[in-house]
Amino acid sequence: MLTCKEQVARSSDYLDGQLSFRERLMVRHHLMFCPNCRRFIRQMKLMQATLRKLPEPPVPDLDHLAEKLAADRRRHSR
Amino acid sequence: MIANDDTQLLQRLLAGEQRAYKELVSTYQSPMRAVAYAIVGSRHADEVVQDAWLSVVRNLSGFQGRSSLKTWLLTITANAAKGRYKQNRREVLLDDLPAPHGTLGDDRFAADGHWLLAPFAWHQDTPEALLTESELRDCLEHTLLSLSELQGSVLTLRERQGLELEEICNLLDISLSNVRVLLHRARLKVFATVEHFEETGEC
Numbered sequence: 001m002l003t004c005k006e007q008v009a010r011s012s013d014y015l016d017g018q019l020s021f022r023e024r025l026m027v028r029h030h031l032m033f034c035p036n037c038r039r040f041i042r043q044m045k046l047m048q049a050t051l052r053k054l055p056e057p058p059v060p061d062l063d064h065l066a067e068k069l070a071a072d073r074r075r076h077s078r
Numbered sequence: 079m080i081a082n083d084d085t086q087l088l089q090r091l092l093a094g095e096q097r098a099y100k101e102l103v104s105t106y107q108s109p110m111r112a113v114a115y116a117i118v119g120s121r122h123a124d125e126v127v128q129d130a131w132l133s134v135v136r137n138l139s140g141f142q143g144r145s146s147l148k149t150w151l152l153t154i155t156a157n158a159a160k161g162r163y164k165q166n167r168r169e170v171l172l173d174d175l176p177a178p179h180g181t182l183g184d185d186r187f188a189a190d191g192h193w194l195l196a197p198f199a200w201h202q203d204t205p206e207a208l209l210t211e212s213e214l215r216d217c218l219e220h221t222l223l224s225l226s227e228l229q230g231s232v233l234t235l236r237e238r239q240g241l242e243l244e245e246i247c248n249l250l251d252i253s254l255s256n257v258r259v260l261l262h263r264a265r266l267k268v269f270a271t272v273e274h275f276e277e278t279g280e281c
Contacts, residue, residue: 003191008181010094012262016243036196047269050205051237054218065131066100072135074094075139 002030007037011044084147091138103131106148106215109239110155116231116250117159126162130155149245156249182266208272217281221271225264232257233264 002010007030013019014027031038059065090098107127114126133154141150181187188194202208209215222230231250235241241249246257275281 003187004193005181005187005191008266013258016258016261018258020242032235036193039199040197041270042267043197043273044269046203046205046208047265047272048237050208050272051218051233051268052240053205053209054215055236056238057110057219059104059117062100062103066096066103068102069099069131069135070094070096072132073099073138076136077092077094077139 001033004030004037006036007031008040011041012047014023015044015048023050084143084172087140088141088143088147104150109148109152109235109241112231112234112239113152113155113249114159116228117156118162119227122159122162126159127155129162130158133158148239152241152245152249156251160251182270198273200272202276213279213281214272215277217271217275218268220281221268225267228252229260229264229267232260233268236261237265 006043007027010023014024017058019027031041085140087101091102110127110130114130115122118126122158134151137154186193186195222233227234232246234245235246243254243257247254
């Protein structure tokens with residue numbers, strides 16, 4: 001059986017589907033019996049979802065850049 | 079086949095419609111910057127993105143839709159970065175370490191590998207609830223900026239942009255095992271940040 005520390009070390013690979021079949025079973029087996037590690041994985045997933053929702057900083061000078069690119073395009077296609 | 083959204087946007091871009099460029103830039107500037115940042119570092123990332131935009135405009139008529147618009151834009155950015163600054167990659171890549179890839183601080187675990195200090199239960203259980211706290215948002219931004227260039231970029235491309243690991247490998251010219259290590263280390267740092275914030279209310 002994996003230790004908690006070994007489970008944490010495999011957590012990203014587990015979440016990304018990068019583990020072999022055997023290793024995935026070992027992690028699942030560990031999670032079944034370990035509430036602390038279940039909480040860890042649940043909160044890792046919550047952290048991932050939070051990063052996805054974190055607003056991107058606005059692009060500086062967006063209007064200016066868009067104007068320049070559009071003008072370049074019109075010039076280029078002439 | 080070109081995705082429907084891409085087709086419509088593409089027509090407007092080809093026509094030189096300014097609003098379409100505004101949409102394009104606000105959607106894709108951030109992942110493009112992450113790609114540039116990973117390859118050439120913060121000092122040259124903005125220049126590379128500028129170059130990439132010019133190249134996008136010049137080559138737009140040649141976009142065949144064999145990949146998504148996003149993949150095409152990121153590939154142009156990666157090429158712009160590699161072409162100009164391949165020699166300047168500032169970060170030394172890790173050796174191809176075998177998995178598994180490290181863990182939270184060793185002091186969190188007992189000698190037998192079980193939790194000594196178990197994960198603290200966070201007060202919130204949705205991203206929306208977590209992000210209502212502006213201090214946490216600032217704290218996350220701060221942590222993302224404190225990551226190494228490669229770690230930060232790989233995390234952005236994976237979590238915020240939803241790229242597959244293989245796409246990240248191809249764009250950044252790094253091995254799958256490197257991407258996995260970088261991603262894991264970056265995630266653990268962000269995890270520790272949120273946990274600390276939830277526990278103490280401080281960044």
